[in-house]
Amino acid sequence: PQPEESTMLKLAVVLVLGLVCTAHAKTFGRCELARKLIELGLTSRNQVSDWVCLVEHESSYRTHVKGGPNWNGSYDWGLFQINDYYWCHVSTNAAHNDCGINCSNLLDNSIEDDVRCAKIIYNRHGFNAWYGWINNCQGDTSSYISGCGI
Helix, strand or coil: CCHHHHHHHHHHHHHHHHHHHHCCCCECCHHHHHHHHHHCCCCCCCCHHHHHHHHHHHHCCECCCEECCCCCCCCEECCCCEECCCCCEECCECCCCCCCCEHHHHHCCCCHHHHHHHHHHHHHHHHHHCHHHHHHCCCCCHHHHCCCCC
8 A cells, every 4th residue: 555545444443442442431421420329329319429429530420430540559440440359350460350340341331330439438437538529529518510400
């Protein structure tokens, strides 16, 4: 092929791969997320703004985020940035896996399993398990659901 054709072919391959890699990821809107968290039973209306604030500061509402490495070599996964040392497993690091889930399942656009795990974490540690909440969400978080009709 001509140099221009080769470049165009490479560009097409990169674009297709980019679409495939993001096809299972989702970025929520804050009101959409608030309604979904209530629907899935994670929280009640009176506490949903804390969860929306937490998610904004942990993952910016994105399901496909993998954060880290942390000081201990662990990583944080998905919408709630769930840590793989304690809560989920990867083949290279499965210390506890208290949520009984593969960490990669926390990166797709289906958040039912993320919510189940977040509920386990919250029931043990409250919001103090998340630095995003500790550093940004203590106090009045009502602005995070302002205009959502909740």
